[in-house]
Each structure stands twice: as structure tokens, then as C-alpha cells.
Amino acid sequence: MINTLQIKNIGIIDNITISLNEGFNVLTGETGAGKTLIIDSLQILAGGRFSKEMIRKGEKNSFVEMSVSLPNHGFEDDTVIISREISITGKNICKINGRLVTVNQLREFMSKIIDIHGQHDNQSILNINTHIELIDEYSGKEIIKIKNEYKKLYQKRIEIKSEIDKNYGDDKLKQRKLDLLKYQLKEIDDANLKIGEEEELENKRKVIRESENIVANLRETENQLNEKTIDSINIAIKSMEKIEEFNEKYSKILSTLKECYYELEEVSRDISFFNSDICFNEEEQEIIEERLYLINSLKRKYGNNVAEIIDYRTKIKREIYEIENMDEYVKSLKDNLSKIEDEMYEISKMMNKIRTKYSNQLEEKVNNELKELEMKNAIFKIKLEFSEERQFNINGLDCLEFLISTNVGSETTQLVKIASGGEMSRIMLAIKSVLVDIDKIPVVIFDEIDTGVSGIAAISIGEKIKKISKKHQVICVTHLASIAARGDYNYYVCKEVEENETKTKVKLLKEEEVLLEIARISSGNITEISINHAKELRKMRIA
16 A cells, blocks of 8 residues: 655655555545646556656656555565656666666556546456456466466477477578588587596696706706715715714714705705606697697687587587487477467367456346446447367467447447446446456556546445555545545645645544545535435435
8 A cells, every 4th residue: 555655846746755655545635726627647657658747837746655564475564666757858866766767667667556547447347358367366276276287288289389490591591501510510529528627637737847957957956966966965974983982972963964865865866856857858748738728719619618518519419419310309399389289279269268257247247237337238248269170379268348339329439448447447447346356456546437427436446445445545636525524534736825836735534524525525625414424325325
């Protein structure tokens, strides 16, 4: 439901904030005070068109924002803030919870939140594409399961048809593609790639590139040990042997020197072995470089690494097989397609049977509602056609549309062709009343749908709207006392002059003020008789 609605700089509206409530919210007031501008603002917020002439005189932009409670809609918080700002230059800024969205995204989002109905604006009912969805929702669980099965098959059918269309052009294109794939396969196969070999080659190349440097340093180390260090220690040992008998400390020093001598001799032998083991092989280096160049060349064409190249080889080998065995492959696709279409046909017949059943029920209920709305000559009809030619669509083989005849003897026609706004509004209200339990849109807005209606029909309209308000938040602009009297919350819209400027004001009325407003709109004057009449009408609110 809408919690608050803020409107800035639209028409004579300067800056107003309206707090709305659950149930039946009624807007009444003076002619030209801005009631329609409030509905226009909701239309703008719903992604509707906007004329820069609507921007308040002297201002550079208009702004509309609403706070909506949307439990179980996937938001962290149940409260969602939706806004739209339009500048005099035509720039649009649309936001949902502070996130920028396009006008189309805003329109799509809001189509699931508010449903606006006016004299010539009954979008949800006039949209033929929604009619079959409404019947399916009305059918409930009886159709949901098989419709979901159908949709899975429908998607699979699209994929198979796309596969058939995508791969099989003329013979020349096919041959070109086959030649290219075979060339790629041969190039990869000739390379005889192995997982992990690139890393192994890189390591070998690194060793070869550093081998000269390694050998030079090993030789220098060996030379230094032989020429200086070991010989020097050997001389020192001989000198200490001459005096070791004179002091135990000399003997210990001699022992340490001998240990160093033997260890350095062993190190020298190891270095000599390492040195002889490392040899620079120019031929091997060339082979490694060529192999790495080949791998890198294949990586540029077929993948980021050897594993991806091998995966690509598997893919193109499969494509080659499919092209070379095309007739067989196409036949298997077509056989599968035929099987799926047979399943879809059977499910479509089941859905048609269910829709026929519930269309008949809906027709009867809507026609009863129309009689209560003083449209006794109107006939509501649901046209349901089944395509035996198997022209499958997302809903099966059914084409469904709501039709109406408003006069005795006239043929049924599309709802959109109804000329009278008053008739259209009552037809919409009749359908809405029947579908109230399954309609998932939380907010329903009625803008002067009572125009040209009076007497029993007006009372019946009030009853229907009240019924809808039990399941949805309703916002209704009305001029009829019998409808205003049923409001749970009544708002008075007026205009005031402040600092030589006309501005719209909106006030939530207390009960005694509601009675005075009902009295005013019922007779034009507030008298004891009109107040008593208002009290009688007000009693209908709890009926």
C-alpha cells in the first residue's frame, strides 16, 4: 500500500504530502482544486507520459515521490521509496530505493503496484495480453501445474528451432565452416599438446638461460677453494702439528682445522661434480623456444592455456561431426521437436478445457455485476479460440479476449472500442469486483469513474469499490455522495491563495467534517436536510 505521496510543482500544486491508509481513501473537493493533478502525479510516478506544461509556473522541475509498503517483494526493508523528477529541459531522474532506473524499468515495476482506472484510462483491463493471464489466475491451482510444464516445453521448443535455424545454411557456407574447423583441428592435433608441458618447458628454458652464469660462478668458487683456502688451511695444520704437544688448547685448534679441511674438500668435490653436470646445450634451447612459440601461437587463437585449447579441440570436433552428419543430426532435432510439440498440443487442449470452464463462470459473474450496475442490456463475453494449426504461443494454443455489447441487438466488440467512459468504467468495475480475490496489484486508483452515473448505479458503484477496498488499498476521486459516504478515510482537496499564488491543500477530514462534505456534494448546500441525508448515506459504510 501507499503510505505517503509527495507532490512538488505540478500545476497549481506547490508542495503537498498526503498520508494514505489501508482500505477506502476518498478524495473530494472543489472543481479545479487539484484532485485530478494528484491522480496525474500517480500516473507520472507509474511511468506515464509527462508534459513540461505541467510544471508549476516559474519552477524548473517537478517532483513526485511515494513510500510504499511491499512485504515479500525481495527488498531488505518492506518499505520502498519510488521517485521521479522531471526538469523543464525534459530530463528524467527515476529512482527505486535510491537506485537510478529508466522510465521503462519504472513503468514495469509500478505496473505490479498500482492499477489506475479513469474515464479513458483502464490500462490493465484494456490490454488484451492480460486477459488470458486474468483467466488463468481466476482458474487458480487447476491450471498452474500444467501451464508450468507447458512453459518448459515451450522454451525447449524455442531452443531446438534456434539450433536448426542457426547451424544449417547453404552448402557453400557449410563447407567453408567445415574447412575452417578441420584446419583448426589439424593445427591443434599436430601440436600434440600435453597438460603441464608449458610449465615444464618454462623451467627448462630458465635453467638453460642461466647455465653459463651458474657454471662461471661454480668454477670461481672451486678455484678459490683450491688455490687459497684449502691450501692455506693445510699449511696451518702442519704448523699446529709442530706445537700441539705443548698445550692442550693447541691440540683442540688443530682438530678444528682438520675438520674444516675435510669439509671444504668435500664441498670442493661437490662443486666440481655440479660443474661437470651442467652443460649449455644450444640445440636443446632452440627446440624449447620453438615449442613455447607454438604453444603461445595456439593460445592466441584457441584459449588462454593448454587446457582451454584442448577443450576447444573437443568442441570443434563435435561441430565437425554434426556438420558431416547433418542429415542425421537435423532429423534427430526434428524428431525431438515433433515429440515436444505433440506434448505441448495435449497440454494446450487441457488448458483450453480449463479456460473454457472458468471463462463461462467469469462471464456469468461479470454479467450479474453489470446488472447490479444498472447495465441490464450489457452482455460481457469471453472470446476463446483454439488454434488447431498449432500456432503455439507462451500460453498454449489459446487466443482469449474480453468482449462487450452494451445495447440490445448490437454485436459484441472489443472493450477498447467502447465510446462511453462511464460505461467503460462500470464494465471495468464489474470485472474488477469478480477478480478481487485473485488480483495481485495492491493499489487500485479510481479517477471520477462515476461521471454520468447516478441513482441506483451510483450506489452499486460505491458497493463494488468498497468490496474491492477489503482486499486492496483504494484511492478514489469522486463527485458522488453515495460513493464518498463509503470511504474509510475522506480527504478534502481545496485551493488557497497565498502571497498572490494559488496553491492546492489536502486535508484528512474528521467524522463531523465528512458529514458536512457529503452534505455539500449531495445537494450543493449544507442544510439540516442534507446533513441528515449524509448521515443516512454514511451508515452504508459499515454495510
